[in-house]
Amino acid sequence: MKKTFAILALFGLSSFPVLAQTENSEWFAQMQAMDSGQLTLLTILGMVLLVIVILLVLMVYLMSFIAEVLRRENPELASEPRWWDSFKERYVTGKVDAVGGKEEKAKLMSDHSYDGITELDNFMPPWLQWVFIGTILFAIVYFVNYSVLGNGPTGVEEYQEEMRLEAIAADLRKANQAAAIDENTVVFDESATAVSAGKTLFETNCAACHAADGGGGVGPNLTDEYWLHGGSIKEVFTVVKYGVIEKGMIPWQDQLSPEEIQQVSSYILTLKGTTPANPKAPQGEPFSASPAEAAPMSDSTTVVASL
Secondary structure, eight states: OOOOHHHHEEEEEEEEHHHHHHHHHHHHHHHHHOOHHHHHHHHHHHHHHHHHHHHHHHHHHHHHHHHHHHHHHHHHGGGOHHHHHHIIIIIIOOOOOOOHHHHHHHHHHOOOTTTBBOOOOOOOOOHHHHHHHHHHHHHHHHIIIIIISSSSSHHHHHHHOOOOOHHHHHHHHHHHHHHHHTTTTTTOOOOOHHHHHHHHHHHHHTTHOOOOOOOOOOSSSSSSSSSSSSSSHHHHHHHHOOBBBGGGBBOOTTTTTTHHHHHHHHHHHHTOOOOOOOOOOOSEOOOOOOTTTTTOOOHHHHHHHHH
């Protein structure tokens, strides 16, 4: 029975690191959210607690020193056990009686045997008993607080809250990445979502000059292989962003976000090779894209056809 208690106590202790990991992550997040004044106050409180601990250690040392002096001045106290020995025997190791004869060993011998090996059923140390009692009390308080009173979040609620916070953080990271897109970092986005958004932006803002099908009008034809300012995604992005004022192309950087400029630029590249209703005559020079810059025509054409 005592061994069962010991195993249960150790199992209870093994659950503390899991709880501590969640608490540590929340504590670290709260630390990051503190301003300089709060951190200064927290540092002062930590120093005060450290001083208190040092004073307690000094008090214990002084008590031990005074007790030693009294024992030396009073020989009758020398035979009495020291306070630490009494404390250790009562709360840490306990009093272990020596087992002498075979009869005493037989009384303490456990009733199980493994391959002829038996063991003494010694008592549980006091510290382990207190730990076991502590785990029971902790379990009762935890159950009442979370399951009965509902004061704290359950494991499912904590998971849902963490997922909510991570979704917010993911949206923030995505927004930061989208805001950081420029003519040096832009890449061709062939996803259906980006191409669809680019098509809507093109029809709203660009169709007046380039026709809804990209065949050209006031602006050049965007479906052939001829380009006035280069036909790579970075060059198209640059033209859309900064415009070409001398040729009537206005800059769109103040009206469209970097992500929207990427989307409309990607959509423009998907128009290459399509057949507009009234194509304008070629302008500029033929553009031959490198493998890294070339848009995958088969996939892009399929996406455009499905829109």
